[in-house]
Amino acid sequence: MVGGGQLARMTHQAAIALGQSLRVLSESPDDSAALVAADVRIGTHTDLAALREFAKGCDAVTFDHEHVPTGHIAALAAEGVKIYPGAEAIVFAQDKQRMRERLTDLGAPVPLWRPVSSVSDISDFAALVAANRAARSDASQSGWPVVAKAVRGGYDGRGVWMLDGPEAAEQLVASGTPLIVEERVPLRRELAALVARSPFGQVAAYPVVETVQQDGICVEVLAPAPGLSEERALEAQQLAIDLANALGVVGLLAVELFETEAGIVVNELAMRPHNSGHWTIEGARTSQFEQHLRAVLDYPMGETSLTAPAVVMANVLGGQPGGMSIDERMHHLFASDPGARVHLYGKQIRPGRKIGHVTVLGDDMTEVRARAVRAAKWLQEGE
């Protein structure tokens, strides 16, 4: 696995059960996965020679992030390396403009969007949104605010800007970042549909979940999404399956969705184990990490059903420095909730950084959610 973050760390745990050991290409020996894996190579994912050396002797190569240049992926594939997902698929997780274009071509539900390169492009787009709204007799008078997104490199809320008028647009355009703009969707909540696809073309779909964001960072995942109609859940799963097939994804595909009054629209795509699937470690019969390995190793997919009626994952973010050590916090948490499942990533604590997550399972979603949130807050703030 290229990249030594927490996704590689948890994939290593899954690899061990399959009788494998994950080789990790890590930037630093202190990276999450490098701390726990037996076979760690230090190197950078943008270095083709390092990737080539790394791939030697691997059964298959995959990624814990989407930042490996597609040219490098294609080069290795041409040399006979089994590398998944392939360059022709992962580009749609790297480049938001290409993704929006392809999804539009496929007729998948997306927000109104445009590529933009000037302030007037953005203002024109806001005018288009306003006109559409007027035609729908929407109460909103203006097209603003619009959502600007960096075409490449966004993550956890970075690379996304809410522009409330031409002035804000001007500032952003001046930075030179290639952008697209999207209509701000009147969303009810966010959902995620996670599927895995093998090279053979078998696809397995997990139950659709609700994701809760704070400042653009996923903080909670509720499985299954509470109150989601069977019909809409099937629609979301079918959409993810269709996209996995159409884009030729091998491995996991996470489709981040907005749920609106009118239906679902695709927000983002990720092609790797995803934060919205961490709950599957205990909450599904097969974890997303094992499922990703099964896919890239071309094994048949594992069962995706829930292991409990209600499962909630809450991310643990680094809190303010000071106070109890993380070890003391673990003591208190374990004493107060012996059933909370803790996953720490071995990372240095920095405010707002994802340093772990907690999963709670049970029968009642409200109760399970309260426990998960309390547990994460304990680890985060020591109170």
Add this chain to the structure above:
Amino acid sequence: MVGGGQLARMTHQAAIALGQSLRVLSESPDDSAALVAADVRIGTHTDLAALREFAKGCDAVTFDHEHVPTGHIAALAAEGVKIYPGAEAIVFAQDKQRMRERLTDLGAPVPLWRPVSSVSDISDFAALVAANRAARSDASQSGWPVVAKAVRGGYDGRGVWMLDGPEAAEQLVASGTPLIVEERVPLRRELAALVARSPFGQVAAYPVVETVQQDGICVEVLAPAPGLSEERALEAQQLAIDLANALGVVGLLAVELFETEAGIVVNELAMRPHNSGHWTIEGARTSQFEQHLRAVLDYPMGETSLTAPAVVMANVLGGQPGGMSIDERMHHLFASDPGARVHLYGKQIRPGRKIGHVTVLGDDMTEVRARAVRAAKWLQEGE
């Protein structure tokens, strides 16, 4: 963890979730745990200098087997190393005579037994068994066969002999192995009670399981033990809790039990993660591996409740050479049973060697057991 077998391998998986990385003292770089852990030291558990060097910088030291000399454990403890279970506890898992003496003193239920050093000791013991049986009007006319056990070093059926008369006894005594003898208990089945105890003295008990042996090797574990009365289950759990406290165990204690018409008697003790607890990885809220770590790190114990009404673990033993590769077998198994949970230990296959296990969860014990046995047979024999 001293010892690099599959128990250390699976403990490493649990350590990762707790934000730790297991350091392993392994005989060989090819040992199960050495293949997957980041911090592996090569050395032998009988070498005090190696143990001392290994322990430097560890938060706590524990074992994946019971073969570390108690003198070494005591020496390290005296030097300030947190090493669990301690010498004064683990001796009862190393030495069957000391164990039987201590359990007899504690009034715990044990089979009739004696230390023996001559053929006549064994014959006298058989006569004693016969006299007891006659006094109980037992139908059995003879005290033979009796069960001889090596005082030290037995494992997986090795070091246990069924002696059907003085001639067999003569041969065994001639070998010079220090022995005890026990009455052959008219057992209905075998059970196991698993508990974990922290240095603080908190004890957590898992549901009592049924273990199925073949040629002295555990091949299946059924959780919870089918048809076991609540009363007897509580009796077995209480016995294990009492023993953990009385012996001062820190970490896991597995009490292997015989269930007879008259009640339960203790067969063996193990003080480490145990084959009878592998089902807990998916089948209990906290796995035995995490529980052992929590105990030796002095964290509060985790919840031990079942995650499904019926859980069955079946061991995968090495089959005869030839036929499908293990990889092909995995393909077939995953295709035919997507819900079977596979754990392979990364070991070279030798006939009869434990190379992995499979766990199946569900609502109906009969069905779950059939699936687990079929899955293990697939991996074992490729059919």
